[in-house]
Amino acid sequence: MKSRPAAVTLLLSGLAAILAACSRPPALPPQPLRVVFFSDIHTRTEWDTPEALRMAADAINARQADLILCGGDMITDGYIATPESAAPRWQAYRAFHDAIRPEPVSAIGNHDLVGVEPANGSPPADDPRADVRKWMNLSRTYRSFDRSGYHFILLDGIDITRDDLKYRGFIGPDQMAWLRADLAQVPADTPIVVVTHLPLLTRFYRNANGQVIAPPPNRAILNHREVLDAFAGHRLLAxxxxxxxxxxxFEHNGTTFLTGGAVCGMWWRGSWHGTPEGFLVLTLYPDRVESEYVSYGWQSRRPANR
Ligand SMILES: [Fe+2]
Incomplete structure (x- = not known):
């Protein structure tokens, strides 16, 4: 067998190295990133709330963020609605969503599941996530993406139980396997931001109700240790x-935990435990998070008896 001339071998190995380098995206050092995180909109059409959402969209746009994240509960009461009765709320939510620049990236909330137990006696939906996927153009309700040197992970922690609590916070085995596979592709020094509707950690129940009061199973993710342990060896920033x-x-184990208030405040009745209708404005750095909760100035018009 004839051997290749040395110059050809050198050329081929050089080309192979160039092709390998081109197939890998260059690793960007993370830059400061301005983020708006808004959550719990509970969109509906009563009590002038579409006007509130126009105010909220203007206030969010005024921040000129690089990235907008949504924490879920985009509409209200999808759980007991049907796709038909939920449609006007989705349309009102889309008007808000479409007014915001850049386009928000949304996690799913429990109210965004449609048709789990329809109040009008209609048969339950085969797939209660079908509606949110359709209205928000999602192929899946948990996913990840990279931006400016940071890795963002959106979790779907709603596990339908059909018991008295209706659902619990839980990341199931399929999503845990996806999360571990996703993290295996993330360099150890890349700052990671997780977005989850149900909290992984919260102090709210203890602070509000008593030193030994834990959140109920439908208020936080029950297997939070399993989820947080999956980030071992990674830089979980927030x-x-x-x-x-x-x-x-609050900070825990080097991670900043932020619960982002609500665009609807106390379900369109004003402030809830001192948090007014508003959203979070963040600046991410590779090693820290600056945050400010801002009100957009809505005065509730929900009647007291509703
Ligand atoms: Fe909510």
Whole structure:
């Protein structure tokens, strides 16, 4: 067998090295990133709330963020609705969503599941996530993406139980396997931000109700240790959470946990435990998070008896 001339071998190995380098995206050092995180919109059409959402969209756009994240509960009461009765709320939510620049990236909330137990006696939906996927153009309700040197992970922690609590916070085995596979592709020094509707960690129940009071199973993710342990060896910068409608911030094990209040405040009745209708404005750095909770100034018009 004839051997290749040395110059040809050198050329081929050089080409192979260039092709390998071109197939890998270059690793970007993370830059400061301006983020708006809003959650718990509970969109509906009563009590002038579409006007509130126009105000909220204007206030969000005024921040000129690089990235907008949504923590779920985009509409209200999808759980007991049908796709037909939920449609006007989705249309109102889309008007808000479409007014925001850049386009928000959304996690799913429990209220975004449609048709689990329709109040009008209609048969339950075969797939209660079908509606949110359709209205938000999603192929899956948990996913990840990279932006400016940061890795973002959106979790879907709603596990339908059909018991008295209706659902619990839980990341099931399929999603855990996906999460571990996703993290295996993330370099150890890449700052990671998780968005989850139900909190992984919260101090709210203890702070509000008593030193030994834990969140009920439908208020936080029950297997939070399993989820957080999956990030061992990684740089989990921040966890952005919704569901509780309060603003809280604390650090745990080098991670900043932020619960992002609610665009609807106390379900369109004003402030909830001192948190007004608003959203979080963040600046991410590779080693820290600056955050500010801002009100957009809505005065509730929900009648007291509703
Ligand atoms: Fe909510």
């Amino acid at each position: 966890v952005l959470q919704g569901h509780l409608h309060v603003h809280e911030r």
